Structures are given as C-alpha cells and as structure tokens.
Amino acid sequence: MPNSEAKYAAxxxxxxxxxxxxxxxxxxxxTPVINRLHQHYxxxxxxxxxxxxxxxxxxxxxxxxxIHVIDRTWKKQGIxxxxxxxxxxxxxxRARHYDLVINLADQWRSxxxxxxxxxxxxxxxxxxxxxxxxxxxxxxxxxTTENHSKLHTVEQNMSILSALGLSVEDAQTSMxxxxxxxxxxxxxxxxxxxxxxxxxxxxTSRWIFKCWDDEKFASVIDGLGxxxxxxxxxxxPDKKELEMVRKIQDLTHNxxxxxxxxxxxxxxxxxxxxxxxxxxxxxxxPMHMAAALNTPCVALFGxxxxxxxxPWGNNNTTIWAGxxxxxxxxxxxxxxxxxxxxxxxxxxxxxxxxxxxxxx
Numbered sequence: 001m002p003n004s005e006a007k008y009a010a011x012x013x014x015x016x017x018x019x020x021x022x023x024x025x026x027x028x029x030x031t032p033v034i035n036r037l038h039q040h041y042x043x044x045x046x047x048x049x050x051x052x053x054x055x056x057x058x059x060x061x062x063x064x065x066x067i068h069v070i071d072r073t074w075k076k077q078g079i080x081x082x083x084x085x086x087x088x089x090x091x092x093x094r095a096r097h098y099d100l101v102i103n104l105a106d107q108w109r110s111x112x113x114x115x116x117x118x119x120x121x122x123x124x125x126x127x128x129x130x131x132x133x134x135x136x137x138x139x140x141x142x143x144t145t146e147n148h149s150k151l152h153t154v155e156q157n158m159s160i161l162s163a164l165g166l167s168v169e170d171a172q173t174s175m176x177x178x179x180x181x182x183x184x185x186x187x188x189x190x191x192x193x194x195x196x197x198x199x200x201x202x203x204t205s206r207w208i209f210k211c212w213d214d215e216k217f218a219s220v221i222d223g224l225g226x227x228x229x230x231x232x233x234x235x236x237p238d239k240k241e242l243e244m245v246r247k248i249q250d251l252t253h254n255x256x257x258x259x260x261x262x263x264x265x266x267x268x269x270x271x272x273x274x275x276x277x278x279x280x281x282x283x284x285x286p287m288h289m290a291a292a293l294n295t296p297c298v299a300l301f302g303x304x305x306x307x308x309x310x311p312w313g314n315n316n317t318t319i320w321a322g323x324x325x326x327x328x329x330x331x332x333x334x335x336x337x338x339x340x341x342x343x344x345x346x347x348x349x350x351x352x353x354x355x356x357x358x359x360x
Contacts (some may be wrong), residue, residue, distance in 0.1 A: 008123075027054045030048075037161075057175070084331050111130070111134060111135050155168070185264075189232075198275070203235070207335050227255070231326075232257060
C-alpha cells in the first residue's frame with residue numbers, strides 16, 4: 001500500500017488494544033501483527049480482546065500485557081447476567097486508557113467497543129458488509145479490503161498496519177508455551193516410553209468435512225514405521241475426535257504409536273508439537289501452531305480457501321485434494337456434513353512429503 005495511506009506514521013502509542021473475535025487458528029494468525037507492533041513500539045503495552053476459549057493461544061505471548069475476554073456462554077445465563085458482564089468488560093477496557101485500537105474483527109460489537117474505548121486512533125477494515133454510519137463511527141480510519149480475496153489471512157491482518165506506516169513484509173507467526181507445559185510433555189512422553197525422535201499426527205478437525213479417511217491415516221502411520229520414530233497422535237477432548245483417533249489406532253499395525261488425544265491443553269500441545277521432528281494434520285489450529293513453531297508440517301486440505309488458510313511460512317508442504325479430484329466450492333459446503341472431502345489424496349504422496357522432511 002502506498003505511503004499516502006500511512007495516516008498515523010508519526011503517532012507513537014503508549015497503550016494498544018488489538019481486537020479479534022474468531023477461532024483458535026485465527027488467533028495464531030494475528031500474532032504477526034502483535035510481533036510487528038512490539039518490534040516497532042517496544043515501550044508500548046499491548047493488550048488483546050478475544051473470545052474466552054481462544055485465550056490459551058495468546059496466554060503465554062511475552063509481548064502482551066492484558067488479555068480481555070468475551071465469554072460466549074454469558075448469553076446462556078440470561079440477559080441481566082450478560083449485560084452485567086458486558087458492562088464489566090467495558091469498564092475494564094476503558095480503565096486501560098488506550099490511545100490506539102486495532103480492530104481486526106468484523107462483528108458490530110467490535111466497532112461499538114472500539115468507539116467506547118475513547119482511543120484517539122481506532123483502526124478497522126472497510127468491510128463491504130459493514131458500510132454504515134455505526135461502523136464508521138467506531139473507527140477513525142478504515143483500511144481497504146479490496147485485495148483481501150487474493151491474500152493469506154496473515155497478509156490481510158498485516159495490511160491494517162499500513163495506516164501506521166509500519167512494514168507489512170516478513171510477517172512471522174509465533175506460538176508460545178511455558179516451561180511447565182514443556183515439562184508436562186516430557187513426563188507424558190517418558191510415561192509412554194518415548195525416548196527418541198517423534199512425529200505428531202493430529203487427524204481431527206471440529207469439522208468432519210476437513211478430515212481425511214481413517215484408513216489412510218492408519219496407512220501413513222504404518223508407512224512411517226521404518227523411520228524408527230514414535231507416532232504421537234493428538235486431538236481435542238471432543239468425543240468424536242477421540243473416537244476418530246481410537247479408530248485410526250485400531251487400524252494401524254505400527255507398534256510405535258501412542259495416543260495422547262484429549263490429554264493436552266493448547267499450550268501443552270504447542271510444546272508437544274515444538275519437540276516433534278514432523279507434524280502431519282488437516283486444516284486446523286494445530287496445523288497453524290506447527291507452522292508458527294517452525295516444526296516441519298504436512299498439511300492436508302480439502303474445499304477450504306487455501307489461499308487464506310494454508311500454513312504460513314516456508315517449512316511446510318500443503319497437499320490439496322483438488323489436485324486429485326473435483327471439489328465443491330468452499331462457500332457451498334454445509335459445515336455439518338459428515339462427508340470427508342479429502343478422500344482423493346493418496347497415501348503415497350503424504351508419505352513422500354513426510355519423508356522429504358525426515359530424510360531431507
């Protein structure tokens with residue numbers, strides 16, 4: 001974006017609020033913005049506002065001061081309770097006296113909250129679906145989204161920094177965890193008699209349509225048997241995810257496979273992935289975590305907007321089902337479907353990609 005867009009290049013904020021209300025993977029992809037802000041304004045305090053369930057993704061980030069949360073279960077407790085919590089949140093946000101708000105969210109409430117912070121500079125995106133007085137009033141400057149369809153989500157997020165005159169190049173994601181997370185993983189591996197190199201495979205996603213065949217994942221695990229490395233299977237605590245991992249494990253013949261599915265917090269999972277020689281998974285938050293940790297990553301994709309969601313960085317390989325068979329368009333997918341659209345991806349190509357990292 002030309003320098004004429006750098007409206008606030010001379011502005012030096014002391015306290016910054018970053019707003020993003022989305023899923024776990026999205027939060028990993030906001031870290032380049034946090035990292036660049038910290039790099040450019042090393043003395044500024046940087047806070048974030050996010051959904052409560054995604055807090056662990058940023059909980060250990062060393063550049064953050066305060067994490068404000070919106071709990072989506074508030075509304076289940078009744079309107080009076082929700083209103084009380086919203087007012088407490090607003091009070092906490094206003095008490096921080098921000099002079100810069102960067103709103104990466106597209107929800108109406110983020111615009112209202114941005115306005116109510118009273119910050120001198122409030123940046124947001126000029127979303128076509130949000131062109132109204134309320135959205136404009138929430139921000140002092142709106143950054144164009146005209147070319148967002150061609151950009152990765154990291155690049156979309158970074159583009160907002162052009163208004164501050166900051167470089168949007170060389171963006172890097174990051175994922176942080178504590179020493180206790182690392183110690184927990186080491187103990188878990190020891191308990192499971194894993195004492196050498198290991199490979200993490202997370203075959204699950206909260207959406208079944210993003211998943212590959214259980215039999216094919218089992219074949220990959222069998223194919224990795226000659227590496228001498230243990231395969232560590234991970235998944236979230238959801239019953240369907242645990243069942244999928246159990247089924248894959250039952251189908252394998254490789255004796256060097258263990259499951260820690262449902263046993264790790266998100267930051268413990270980060271520590272586990274960071275210690276791995278390789279990560280194999282589908283389009284999911286752990287895949288973005290692996291890319292952020294620079295763990296070699298083989299990512300399997302189906303009918304997702306790959307341009308926006310592929311793993312960020314150079315230490316990964318993306319295998320797209322659309323290269324092997326026709327796929328429906330991403331916007332046409334019923335996210336509740338039980339159909340697995342990755343079926344056409346062959347086991348041999350996944351094994352070849354995996355081996356290129358293990359023997360490269």
